[in-house]
Amino acid sequence: MNGLCELSSYIGPMRLKNPVMPASGTFGYGEEYEDYVDLNRLGAVIVKTITLKPRIGSHPHRSTEVPSGLLANIGLQNVGIEGFIDEKLPYFDDIDTSLIVSIGGESIEEYVNLGKILNGHTRVDALELNISCPNVESGGIHFGVDPKVTRNLVTCVRDITEKALIVKLTPMVTDIRIFAEICQQCGADAVSLINGLPGMAIDVKARRSKLGRNTAGALVGPAIKPFALYLVRQVCETVDIPVFGIGGISSTEDAMEFLIAGASAVEIGTWNFINPKITMEIIDGIEAYLLENNLHSISEVIGTLS
Amino acid sequence: MMEYQVIENINISLSYHKLSLEIPPTAKLPLPGQFYTVRCGETKDPLLRRPFSMHRLIKRGEAVHLEILYRVVGKGTEWLSRCKVGEKLNAIGPLGNGFIFQEDVANVILVARGIGIAPLYGVAEAVLMRNQGARIFILMGARTKERVFYEEECRKIGRAFFYTDDGSKGFQGNGPQLLMHLMERKKLPQRFCMYACGPSHMLRDLADISEKFDLPGQVALEEHMGCGLGACLSCACPLRASYIRRDKHWEKPSLQWSEDRRQVYSLICKDGPVYDIQEVNWNEWVV
Numbered sequence: 001m002n003g004l005c006e007l008s009s010y011i012g013p014m015r016l017k018n019p020v021m022p023a024s025g026t027f028g029y030g031e032e033y034e035d036y037v038d039l040n041r042l043g044a045v046i047v048k049t050i051t052l053k054p055r056i057g058s059h060p061h062r063s064t065e066v067p068s069g070l071l072a073n074i075g076l077q078n079v080g081i082e083g084f085i086d087e088k089l090p091y092f093d094d095i096d097t098s099l100i101v102s103i104g105g106e107s108i109e110e111y112v113n114l115g116k117i118l119n120g121h122t123r124v125d126a127l128e129l130n131i132s133c134p135n136v137e138s139g140g141i142h143f144g145v146d147p148k149v150t151r152n153l154v155t156c157v158r159d160i161t162e163k164a165l166i167v168k169l170t171p172m173v174t175d176i177r178i179f180a181e182i183c184q185q186c187g188a189d190a191v192s193l194i195n196g197l198p199g200m201a202i203d204v205k206a207r208r209s210k211l212g213r214n215t216a217g218a219l220v221g222p223a224i225k226p227f228a229l230y231l232v233r234q235v236c237e238t239v240d241i242p243v244f245g246i247g248g249i250s251s252t253e254d255a256m257e258f259l260i261a262g263a264s265a266v267e268i269g270t271w272n273f274i275n276p277k278i279t280m281e282i283i284d285g286i287e288a289y290l291l292e293n294n295l296h297s298i299s300e301v302i303g304t305l306s
Numbered sequence: 307m308m309e310y311q312v313i314e315n316i317n318i319s320l321s322y323h324k325l326s327l328e329i330p331p332t333a334k335l336p337l338p339g340q341f342y343t344v345r346c347g348e349t350k351d352p353l354l355r356r357p358f359s360m361h362r363l364i365k366r367g368e369a370v371h372l373e374i375l376y377r378v379v380g381k382g383t384e385w386l387s388r389c390k391v392g393e394k395l396n397a398i399g400p401l402g403n404g405f406i407f408q409e410d411v412a413n414v415i416l417v418a419r420g421i422g423i424a425p426l427y428g429v430a431e432a433v434l435m436r437n438q439g440a441r442i443f444i445l446m447g448a449r450t451k452e453r454v455f456y457e458e459e460c461r462k463i464g465r466a467f468f469y470t471d472d473g474s475k476g477f478q479g480n481g482p483q484l485l486m487h488l489m490e491r492k493k494l495p496q497r498f499c500m501y502a503c504g505p506s507h508m509l510r511d512l513a514d515i516s517e518k519f520d521l522p523g524q525v526a527l528e529e530h531m532g533c534g535l536g537a538c539l540s541c542a543c544p545l546r547a548s549y550i551r552r553d554k555h556w557e558k559p560s561l562q563w564s565e566d567r568r569q570v571y572s573l574i575c576k577d578g579p580v581y582d583i584q585e586v587n588w589n590e591w592v593v
């Protein structure tokens with residue numbers, strides 16, 4: 001129980017204290033937010049995508065603002081799995097909430113290797129397979145747009161890990177429900193959606209991309225929320241495993257929309273940049289919503305769209 | 307993250323504005339070169355916080371006022387320019403690392419273009435605080451005469467030279483060209499430290515002069531930022547793998563090396579925005 005209301009749930013073997021998490025890639029390795037967020041209060045922490053080798057990431061001039069959104073091409077800059085385990089993971093020894101590690105690879109073998117390496121670390125509670133980053137090959141969309149490849153990947157990773165397994169889906173497919181169903185069939189414990197949509201912005205004076213040498217980037221932020229909500233609803237109607245709703249959530253009301261649509265939990269992304277305390281505010285807000293409506297558990301809200 | 311009350315918000319010239327905020331008693335005080343991210347608006351468009359460097363810190367009795375110079379360039383700064391005295395702004399800061407000063411600093415040259423003067427004024431004040439006898443030279447310019455602002459203020463803190471692209475005011479040319487011109491005519495001391503802020507190609511040209519004549523320098527870089535906290539990795543800047551300052555005062559918690567360690571990126575919001583002028587890989591940085 002969190003105060004007067006039950007907010008917790010289980011995703012496979014992983015306990016979520018409450019349904020509010022930061023989205024991978026918007027929360028660094030967690031420690032960046034320690035001045036603003038009590039990490040212990042989060043449903044779980046999801047760190048940025050880790051690859052086998054360190055990645056320097058995309059060329060400079062990686063982001064630009066568009067109406068109610070952000071175009072970003074970071075290119076999965078990360079410290080690599082060794083760096084993560086040596087430098088970033090120990091920080092979580094003193095943090096009392098579940099830890100989800102997002103992983104990305106250039107081949108199925110790389111995802112499997114990452115999973116095997118993380119098996120040796122009990123502090124890691126779950127893997128989120130990034131098969132939807134629109135900007136890179138590794139952890140990229142390639143694994144998330146071909147049903148056969150997705151099936152292969154999820155099956156192979158499921159085989160080697162008993163940690164909770166979440167698959168982060170891309171909206172860049174004809175029917176996202178097919179991919180969610182495959183994940184369910186292959187033993188994923190949850191699916192999370194949506195990752196960013198590819199997008200562009202051009203400086204017409206210079207006739208150049210506003211992202212420097214990076215022609216395109218991922219469109220994220222409030223601009224994508226209605227679309228994300230629609231896909232989350234579609235997927236919730238199709239699969240029985242939990243769904244994590246992601247896409248432009250900036251308030252308790254936004255989070256409630258996803259929960260009512262059927263999401264078991266939400267991930268907050270871009271809005272962490274605007275209000276670094278937003279995850280805390282949404283946790284409080286959800287609790288207040290339950291109390292105001294005389295509800296005792298978050299389960300009384302999830303999927304109640306009439 | 308705190309609320310800062312607007313004390314003054316005035317138009318200086320054309321699109322240039324000066325904002326003065328009261329620093330809450332519990333807030334940290336900024337150093338020259340450090341910056342704040344300010345929420346510009348209450349809606350989702352403009353979306354992200356906008357980064358602004360500290361311009362000056364002014365003590366008025368018990369209160370400390372933070373001055374910010376800004377240019378209206380888009381929706382965020384336009385919203386900011388409409389803020390009224392007495393209103394509150396949500397700001398995070400001070401962020402990043404400020405300029406470094408040697409205790410015995412004697413000769414300082416500030417090179418600015420347009421709004422680039424914003425963080426440099428505090429440099430002059432900090433230098434004079436350390437050494438009242440320090441000589442400050444300011445090279446300030448813009449595209450045309452109309453766009454040169456802050457003339458009086460520049461003259462107040464040191465010997466000011468102006469330049470314009472079209473020659474309508476002062477020297478015809480850009481900042482680095484004016485610097486060379488003054489050096490060739492022995493109008494400047496033999497040895498000096500350079501502090502600069504402005505367009506990246508100007509900073510690159512200054513870096514060339516710094517290298518050629520073995521003159522130390524520091525620059526404050528500007529870039530679009532997502533979070534300002536080192537999390538979103540938007541503001542990556544390439545550094546020279548062979549020349550990275552990591553001595554005292556030059557901490558760099560956010561370096562990311564390539565696998566072969568031949569390339570390295572630094573986050574401007576955490577490691578910067580101030581860099582040694584020789585650290586930046588200008589060829590990669592300048593578009």
